[in-house]
Amino acid sequence: KAGVTQTPRYLIKTRGQQVTLSCSPISGHRSVSWYQQTPGQGLQFLFEYFSETQRNKGNFPGRFSGRQFSNSRSEMNVSTLELGDSALYLCASSLATGQGTKNIQYFGAGTRLSVL
Amino acid sequence: EDQVTQSPEALRLQEGESSSLNCSYTVSGLRGLFWYRQDPGKGPEFLFTLYSAGEEKEKERLKATLTKKESFLHITAPKPEDSATYLCAVRGSGTYKYIFGTGTRLKVLA
Numbered sequence A: 001k002a003g004v005t006q007t008p009r010y011l012i013k014t015r016g017q018q019v020t021l022s023c024s025p026i027s028g029h030r031s032v033s034w035y036q037q038t039p040g041q042g043l044q045f046l047f048e049y050f051s052e053t054q055r056n057k058g059n060f061p062g063r064f065s066g067r068q069f070s071n072s073r074s075e076m077n078v079s080t081l082e083l084g085d086s087a088l089y090l091c092a093s094s095l096a097t098g099q100g101t102k103n104i105q106y107f108g109a110g111t112r113l114s115v116l
Numbered sequence B: 001e002d003q004v005t006q007s008p009e010a011l012r013l014q015e016g017e018s019s020s021l022n023c024s025y026t027v028s029g030l031r032g033l034f035w036y037r038q039d040p041g042k043g044p045e046f047l048f049t050l051y052s053a054g055e056e057k058e059k060e061r062l063k064a065t066l067t068k069k070e071s072f073l074h075i076t077a078p079k080p081e082d083s084a085t086y087l088c089a090v091r092g093s094g095t096y097k098y099i100f101g102t103g104t105r106l107k108v109l110a
Helices: none
Strands: A005-007 A010-013 A019-024 A031-038 A042-050 A053-057 A064-068 A074-078 A087-094 A111-115 B003-007 B010-014 B019-026 B030-038 B045-050 B056-059 B062-066 B070-075 B084-092 B098-100 B104-109
Touching: A005 A087, A010 A019, A019 A087, A019 A111, A031 A074, A042 A064, A042 B084, A042 B098, A053 A064, A074 A087, B003 B084, B003 B098, B010 B019, B019 B030, B019 B084, B030 B070, B045 B056, B045 B062, B070 B084
Parallel strands: A010 A111, B010 B104
Antiparallel strands: A005 A019, A019 A074, A031 A042, A031 A087, A042 A053, A064 A074, A087 A111, B003 B019, B019 B070, B030 B045, B030 B084, B056 B062, B062 B070, B084 B098, B084 B104
């Protein structure tokens, strides 16, 4: 069974540009969450989607947005990039939410974004 | 506000030297505490999930335990391949957010 797939693995952009990152969850998983990971802040929650609906959002500016498609694949967009957006962006999927093992999140390898 | 604090930030052990990593948490209605391992340049790899105080899980040289305020990840007779960053996360009731600690960087020397 394939794991969580994130593309691209690496990106280099300049300030002011926008970027779109893609995440394909594990087959059958309906929940997709996005995180930003930096050395100083650790994993910071961006947002979570379930059945194409955003159910929760972290404390990030509106430049960060996302969406989920009917096949559960998800995209994250960052507009007007800033130097501070350089980070590892991680996607995680789970079967569902609620009790038990259904809410275990499995992570992709991440997209390393560098903003110059 | 839900919060997770991990200690120590970094830990160096000799091969075979057992130790424990700590994860202290504050959460409204625990719906799960999760341990992950992360190697450089990779995404976190799921290790354990614990749901109620007193619960324990084991996998090879690792054992995770849970109380109402903290969790421990015990590493018995570690090997160099156990070197990684270990992350702890919690999920509370009424939210779909997972709150992560900043991790413990473990280095096991041969």
